[in-house]
Amino acid sequence: MALLELYHYWAFAVLLMIGFYAVIAKLNLIKKLIGLSLFQAAVFLLYISMGKVEGGTAPIFMDGVDEQLYSNPLPQVLILTAIVVGISTLALGLGIVVRIKEEYGSIEENEIQEIDQR
Amino acid sequence: MTAVFSIFLLTLLIITAIAIVRISNLFAAVMLSGIFSLLLAANFFVLDAADVALTEAAVGAGISTVLFLSALAMTAEHERSVSTNRGIALIVVITTTIAIIYATFDKPAFGDPAAPIHQHVAPWYLDTTRYAIEIPNVVTAVLGTFRGYDTLGEVFVVFTAGIGVMFLLSARSGSKRQRLPQASEGLRHYLVPRVVGRMLIPFILLFALYVQFHGEYSPGGGFQAGAIFAAAIILYALLEGEDRALVALPRSWLTTMMVGGALLYGGVGVVCMLLGGNFLDYSVLSSNPVAGQQLGILLIEAGVGITVTGVLLNIYHAFAARDKF
Amino acid sequence: MSALQAHMPALQVIVPMLSAPLVLLLKERRLCWAATTLTSLCSFAIAVALCMGVLAGGESYYLMGSWPDPYGIELGVDAFSVLLLLVVNGASTLVLMGAFGSLNQDIEGHRQPLFYSAWLLAVAGLNGILVTADAFNIFVFMEISALASYVLVSAGPNRRALPAVFKYLIMGTIGATFYLIGIGLIYLMTGTLNLADMEIRIHLVADQKPILVAAGFITIGLALKAAVFPLHVWLPNAYTYAPNMVTVFLAACATKVSLYILLRFDFFVFQPNLAGHDLQFAYFLMPLSLLAVLVASTVAMFEPNLKRMLAWSSVAQIGYITLGASLVSLAGITAGLLHMFNHALAKAALFLALACLGMSVRHLRLENIAGIARQMPWTMAAFVLAGLSLIGVPGTAGFISKWYLISAVFESGPWGVALAGVIVISSLMAVVYIWRVVEVAYFGSLETGSTTGATIAEAPLPLLLATWTAVALNFYFGFAASLPVELSTRAARILLGHIP
Numbered sequence: 001m002a003l004l005e006l007y008h009y010w011a012f013a014v015l016l017m018i019g020f021y022a023v024i025a026k027l028n029l030i031k032k033l034i035g036l037s038l039f040q041a042a043v044f045l046l047y048i049s050m051g052k053v054e055g056g057t058a059p060i061f062m063d064g065v066d067e068q069l070y071s072n073p074l075p076q077v078l079i080l081t082a083i084v085v086g087i088s089t090l091a092l093g094l095g096i097v098v099r100i101k102e103e104y105g106s107i108e109e110n111e112i113q114e115i116d117q118r
Numbered sequence: 119m120t121a122v123f124s125i126f127l128l129t130l131l132i133i134t135a136i137a138i139v140r141i142s143n144l145f146a147a148v149m150l151s152g153i154f155s156l157l158l159a160a161n162f163f164v165l166d167a168a169d170v171a172l173t174e175a176a177v178g179a180g181i182s183t184v185l186f187l188s189a190l191a192m193t194a195e196h197e198r199s200v201s202t203n204r205g206i207a208l209i210v211v212i213t214t215t216i217a218i219i220y221a222t223f224d225k226p227a228f229g230d231p232a233a234p235i236h237q238h239v240a241p242w243y244l245d246t247t248r249y250a251i252e253i254p255n256v257v258t259a260v261l262g263t264f265r266g267y268d269t270l271g272e273v274f275v276v277f278t279a280g281i282g283v284m285f286l287l288s289a290r291s292g293s294k295r296q297r298l299p300q301a302s303e304g305l306r307h308y309l310v311p312r313v314v315g316r317m318l319i320p321f322i323l324l325f326a327l328y329v330q331f332h333g334e335y336s337p338g339g340g341f342q343a344g345a346i347f348a349a350a351i352i353l354y355a356l357l358e359g360e361d362r363a364l365v366a367l368p369r370s371w372l373t374t375m376m377v378g379g380a381l382l383y384g385g386v387g388v389v390c391m392l393l394g395g396n397f398l399d400y401s402v403l404s405s406n407p408v409a410g411q412q413l414g415i416l417l418i419e420a421g422v423g424i425t426v427t428g429v430l431l432n433i434y435h436a437f438a439a440r441d442k443f
Numbered sequence: 444m445s446a447l448q449a450h451m452p453a454l455q456v457i458v459p460m461l462s463a464p465l466v467l468l469l470k471e472r473r474l475c476w477a478a479t480t481l482t483s484l485c486s487f488a489i490a491v492a493l494c495m496g497v498l499a500g501g502e503s504y505y506l507m508g509s510w511p512d513p514y515g516i517e518l519g520v521d522a523f524s525v526l527l528l529l530v531v532n533g534a535s536t537l538v539l540m541g542a543f544g545s546l547n548q549d550i551e552g553h554r555q556p557l558f559y560s561a562w563l564l565a566v567a568g569l570n571g572i573l574v575t576a577d578a579f580n581i582f583v584f585m586e587i588s589a590l591a592s593y594v595l596v597s598a599g600p601n602r603r604a605l606p607a608v609f610k611y612l613i614m615g616t617i618g619a620t621f622y623l624i625g626i627g628l629i630y631l632m633t634g635t636l637n638l639a640d641m642e643i644r645i646h647l648v649a650d651q652k653p654i655l656v657a658a659g660f661i662t663i664g665l666a667l668k669a670a671v672f673p674l675h676v677w678l679p680n681a682y683t684y685a686p687n688m689v690t691v692f693l694a695a696c697a698t699k700v701s702l703y704i705l706l707r708f709d710f711f712v713f714q715p716n717l718a719g720h721d722l723q724f725a726y727f728l729m730p731l732s733l734l735a736v737l738v739a740s741t742v743a744m745f746e747p748n749l750k751r752m753l754a755w756s757s758v759a760q761i762g763y764i765t766l767g768a769s770l771v772s773l774a775g776i777t778a779g780l781l782h783m784f785n786h787a788l789a790k791a792a793l794f795l796a797l798a799c800l801g802m803s804v805r806h807l808r809l810e811n812i813a814g815i816a817r818q819m820p821w822t823m824a825a826f827v828l829a830g831l832s833l834i835g836v837p838g839t840a841g842f843i844s845k846w847y848l849i850s851a852v853f854e855s856g857p858w859g860v861a862l863a864g865v866i867v868i869s870s871l872m873a874v875v876y877i878w879r880v881v882e883v884a885y886f887g888s889l890e891t892g893s894t895t896g897a898t899i900a901e902a903p904l905p906l907l908l909a910t911w912t913a914v915a916l917n918f919y920f921g922f923a924a925s926l927p928v929e930l931s932t933r934a935a936r937i938l939l940g941h942i943p
Contacts, residue, residue, distance in 0.1 A: 011132060013215050014132050015135055016215065018132070020210070020211045024210060025204050026139075028144070031139075032613060033186075034148070035139065037178075053236055057166055060255045061254040070166075074240055074243065078268075083173050083177055085582075089590065091279045092279050092282045094186065097193060098437070103605060239636075266508050267516045274567070275586050282594040
């Protein structure tokens with residue numbers, strides 16, 4: 001069942017594709033940011049899938065259990081960081097969008113370009 | 119069984135993602151992306167990443183939905199134009215995906231304990247946590263001390279975002295679209311949400327404190343606690359109106375929290391230096407290195423929690439205050 | 444004293460980073476500016492100390508939290524990092540010294556503490572990237588510097604800064620996420636995040652498809668951040684609409700730091716390991732560099748907006764740097780690295796001169812500065828001299844790196860003459876676009892200029908001093924080039940030392 005095992009990686013690839021598409025092709029700035037979050041979420045999934053050990057549990061020691069297999073803690077730590085970086089970027093992006101709306105009255109990329117060319 | 123569950127969750131994730139991109143009502147898209155985050159969190163939980171699941175649920179489904187909604191309130195609810203240059207986008211995206219799928223053919227099988235990733239650095243973390251840190255949650259140990267410098271950086275990423283949003287939204291608006299400043303009422307006139315909400319808030323705060331201080335033993339830590347704490351205050355603001363929330367926690371306090379938390383973390387590092395260790399080497403904080411490590415982790419987690427709470431609330435209030443212009 | 448010296452790599456990051464929250468507490472704007480400048484000066488002093496350490500003894504390493512090396516996060520400072528540390532901290536300090544008036548004009552008073560705090564965070568982020576030896580740590584500090592730069596650019600007085608910064612944010616985040624994917628794939632195959640450890644362990648990976656894909660992701664992601672042609676689309680607008688002083692700072696160092704990571708990865712991690720694939724990145728980079736140099740210089744020749752003209756020129760200059768690196772020879776890499784240093788000097792001086800002009804002229808367009816040399820003789824003289832350095836006239840810093848580049852190109856084989864031809868042609872193009880400004884400013888008549896009746900006077904003294912210091916440095920390093928040449932040669936040797 002090699003395909004089943006690769007399903008996690010391929011789900012990552014598909015999610016990445018969907019998010020990336022939204023970032024590039026959508027003209028609405030909020031939609032672009034939603035796409036960007038999806039794009040980043042896909043990467044979180046990649047890392048967390050890497051850290052999984054079959055038959056393991058979350059890397060938290062339990063009293064009296066010695067011979068336990070644990071999943072890899074490092075990718076989890078990295079993704080904790082990445083999630084926080086993601087929300088920070090998102091907050092800043094939304095701040096910019098709000099300012100754009102105030103200044104231009106629109107959050108559609110093509111309309112903003114038209115206004116600038118006038 | 120887990121495999122079936124995983125596949126079910128992943129398929130749902132993909133379907134939700136497609137729906138998010140296709141739907142043109144932005145409000146619905148934001149709601150769907152909240153659901154997406156919850157599904158993702160569930161998936162992380164299945165993959166043994168309890169800490170990450172908690173964070174994704176609090177940040178992805180909670181905070182980012184709130185931020186999106188406050189931005190939507192000020193911008194537009196519908197996507198007007200459809201996408202352009204679809205062709206180029208598709209080519210770029212498909213090339214990227216093919217590259218990834220090409221790479222996956224050689225990846226070690228999913229979950230294989232013999233894969234290099236599980237053999238090289240990870241066992242050291244598990245062992246060292248056992249004898250040098252003596253706390254059960256290895257994720258907290260790696261986050262707090264082994265890679266504590268990354269976490270410091272992360273606190274400053276959050277701090278930068280806080281500064282950025284405050285900077286952006288403190289500009290005087292160019293358009294002269296002055297609405298009368300109105301005191302926000304929140305949901306004060308709706309009995310049921312108000313009663314239920316007020317009952318919930320103390321429990322949420324209690325849970326936040328538990329997540330903060332129990333992070334060494336169970337999933338949790340400063341980030342999660344900060345996000346949950348901020349969520350409780352935001353809930354209060356939604357129920358009782360902005361102004362009352364600001365009376366409870368004024369913005370100057372929030373800024374002080376932002377600064378104080380970041381400085382607490384950095385300060386712990388500097389103290390370690392002054393006591394003769396390297397930066398963030400908590401062993402020197404106490405005569406017993408293990409106790410020093412534990413103390414250090416406790417302090418920096420507190421710093422993280424304080425900064426994250428301050429930043430998230432400041433960002434929320436910056437958006438909310440802008441709405442009243 | 445030696446204990447302090449040992450902590451230097453960490454202090455390089457901590458000093459500006461921990462000062463950022465403190466600046467926020469100072470409400471008075473002049474105080475904020477002074478504190479920021481002082482911090483930046485301290486940071487520059489640390490960079491100088493590190494540089495002396497490298498010149499005297501060699502590299503210094505630092506273990507964060509005292510955890511041993513592939514497990515904890517290691518900092519490593521060598522000639523390459525020192526070269527850029529000098530550029531980043533020097534540029535930041537020089538710009539800040541002259542910046543108060545110009546920034547005070549562009550940014551409302553109550554927002555200035557936030558702005559200065561973001562400035563320090565940008566410096567801390569860039570320093571953090573330069574001193575770390577850990578792949579994921581690079582990502583974290585890349586994001587600090589990126590978010591802080593978005594804030595700095597968004598302070599631009601024109602509303603067009605906002606769409607520009609949004610584009611910058613989207614592109615920057617895509618770049619960083621691509622980098623993250625690449626790191627993830629490498630980590631999956633090797634189990635490590637430490638760059639040195641990674642280099643060793645990639646050898647042991649039997650099947651290199653994921654590594655190859657990772658190399659692709661990392662290269663594209665960082666090229667996006669470094670504005671390597673054709674991924675530069677975010678750069679011209681971001682530089683044009685940022686506050687003038689921010690443009691000086693970013694133009695001098697932001698993209699170069701991304702190039703630094705790119706070169707480090709390509710030479711340290713991939714080059715020795717992927718040689719079997721015969722896919723040296725050089726072969727991709729060379730045609731792109733040539734295109735960058737030619738296309739961007741051409742666009743600059745026809746651009747009426749002065750800041751955008753220089754921004755396009757930056758895209759071309761990034762082309763020179765990557766061209767040097769793509770030769771994969773000691774001379775070529777030395778030339779590329781040297782150009783990082785010298786271009787930062789020339790561009791900083793030019794943008795500083797523009798900032799001087801910006802004190803009196805609201806829209807920095809060619810038609811608005813007609814005859815301005817009469818009212819602002821010092822500013823325009825600085826512009827001319829800095830322009831000479833950009834063109835590469837003998838006696839200036841720009842000449843030294845072009846000289847090194849041309850000799851490296853001739854060494855490189857049968858194509859050398861053609862490559863040298865491109866460099867000469869693009870230098871002539873630089874003559875054209877600098878001359879257009881000089882011609883209008885010196886010989887344009889005031890009547891045609893729409894100066895909107897505002898009185899045009901020479902820029903304030905601090906700004907003028909900063910500009911002239913930058914110009915003087917261009918000439919100083921044109922005659923006494925031994926320091927940057929020494930550092931670049933050492934850095935190039937380190938980079939090449941990793942190729943078997």
